[in-house]
Amino acid sequence: MGYLETAFNAKWALATSGTFNGPLTISQGRVVYVDQGVLKIDKEKSEITLATITPHLQYTLSLKDAIEYIQKLDAMSRKSTTYADLKDNSTFNVFYPREMKNLLYFNGEIKNEATRTCTNCGVVLPVRLLQMDHQRPKIGGQIEAVVKVMRILQLTLEEPRGPKCRQLHNAFIEAKKHPTNPWILIFTHQNFLTGTIKPTQLREESPPGNLDDRYTLNNRGSVLYAILRHFGMGDLLDICLVNGIANIRPLCSACNGGRSNKDRKYPPV
Numbered sequence: 272m273g274y275l276e277t278a279f280n281a282k283w284a285l286a287t288s289g290t291f292n293g294p295l296t297i298s299q300g301r302v303v304y305v306d307q308g309v310l311k312i313d314k315e316k317s318e319i320t321l322a323t324i325t326p327h328l329q330y331t332l333s334l335k336d337a338i339e340y341i342q343k344l345d346a347m348s349r350k351s352t353t354y355a356d357l358k359d360n361s362t363f364n365v366f367y368p369r370e371m372k373n374l375l376y377f378n379g380e381i382k383n384e385a386t387r388t389c390t391n392c393g394v395v396l397p398v399r400l401l402q403m404d405h406q407r408p409k410i411g412g413q414i415e416a417v418v419k420v421m422r423i424l425q426l427t428l429e430e431p432r433g434p435k436c437r438q439l440h441n442a443f444i445e446a447k448k449h450p451t452n453p454w455i456l457i458f459t460h461q462n463f464l465t466g467t468i469k470p471t472q473l474r475e476e477s478p479p480g481n482l483d484d485r486y487t488l489n490n491r492g493s494v495l496y497a498i499l500r501h502f503g504m505g506d507l508l509d510i511c512l513v514n515g516i517a518n519i520r521p522l523c524s525a526c527n528g529g530r531s532n533k534d535r536k537y538p539p540v
């Protein structure tokens with residue numbers, strides 16, 4: 272069982288049924304209080320409901336569905352101490368393949384070494400010279416990293432557009448057609464993935480779409496986020512997803528060094 276599922280189950284076991292004011296959601300890339308919102312936990316029915324007055328909406332997520340989403344989040348999670356291990360992860364290697372190549376040294380010697388490509392500029396380097404970059408920065412980029420993963424799971428108003436997140440998004444949909452915890456297969460067998468991600472500078476930029484909608488949770492996403500925050504799991508969620516596979520990529524030191532720690536795609540307005 273993953274970090275989030277373990278924490279959630281422990282909190283659910285201790286939680287009382289009832290209604291709770293001041294639930295949180297993510298809108299336009301920011302964590303906001305839902306105006307006059309009420310989060311309701313019904314343990315007897317195993318349901319979580321978020322109701323808001325302005326705008327008026329009511330959405331119920333079953334405990335079963337909530338746990339399924341949490342398991343999917345866990346499948347994409349790492350911690351600050353474990354994200355570097357992704358370099359040996361089979362799914363990471365589908366996105367950013369490692370290839371043996373002949374490299375020339377000063378003394379004319381040619382050595383056959385494991386190489387990988389910088390995801391930004393496209394230079395091919397020995398694996399040991401590449402750095403594991405947090406696409407959204409570890410500090411200040413957590414909310415964007417969370418929303419990015421929520422987008423993969425169809426929990427935002429608009430779908431993902433980037434080549435990695437689209438691939439994971441489609442893989443989760445495909446995996447759903449197969450029995451028993453199929454999303455785990457995405458991270459063990461890669462049958463649902465389509466392959467290598469082109470370096471940013473060597474591909475055509477896709478149009479950004481509706482940025483507000485890409486950074487705003489839908490009803491299902493809002494209920495899930497509200498219950499996780501209500502259970503005091505906000506920091507754990509941030510850590511798990513900012514270090515997770517959707518937010519980690521290999522970069523050469525020149526490309527990584529040129530990035531600011533405040534490098535976000537959607538600064539709050």
Ligand SMILES: [Zn+2]
Nearest residue numbers: 389392523526
């Ligand atoms: Zn580079």
